Amino acid sequence: MLVIDIYSRRIIGFSVNTGNTDGIAACCILNKIIVKKVTPKYLSSDNDPLFKFHRWQAHLRILGIDEIKTIPGAPTSHPFEERSIGLCRQEFLDYVLFWNAEDLARKLDQYKNYHNQTRAHSSLDKKTPNQKAANDDIPNRVVSLKDFRWKSHCSGLFNLPIVA
Secondary structure, eight states, rough: EEETTTTTEEEEOOOOSOOOOOHHHHHHHHHHHHHHHHOOOOEEEOGGGGGGGGHHHHHHHTTTTEEOHHHOOGGGGGGHHHHHHHHHIIIIITOOOSSHHHHHHHHHHHHHHHHTTTOGGGGGTBOOHHHHHTOOOOOOOOOOOEEEEOOOOOOOOEEEEEEE
16 A cells, blocks of 8 residues: 655555455554554545445544545546556566565665655656655755765665765
8 A cells, every 4th residue: 555645746655465455454554654644634545345345434534534536447537646656666666576575665665765855756846755845945056067976775776866
């Protein structure tokens, strides 16, 4: 499960479940993601029968979360979620091996940090999601192209230049 902030495109968290997922497991997964964070006001989900389970509905009512359903057969009805999931798979999961759920969760957390703190997004005017959430502007200063070094992210999968 993935929870993102649509405004800033910031990934709030991932959670991994092993085995069959039912309504109770879905509630536990959501709780793992939003623990010690601000409870979202809205949650987007698809029309999977899992999200129609009475425990899931009751859990959202208790948390005060309004659920927004996708339009059946139209994956473009929630483009930011689809894009975030696709990017995570294309940029990260297709290239990374993981051994168990704990290893996958740790690596997804590394990707979340990279995505939120380092990766600039063209739809956010070349800002990172954390900068967009904080409304910080990227400073307009001239830097010499000779003064840089490489910084490794996600165990060496991404290497980006930074000012030295």
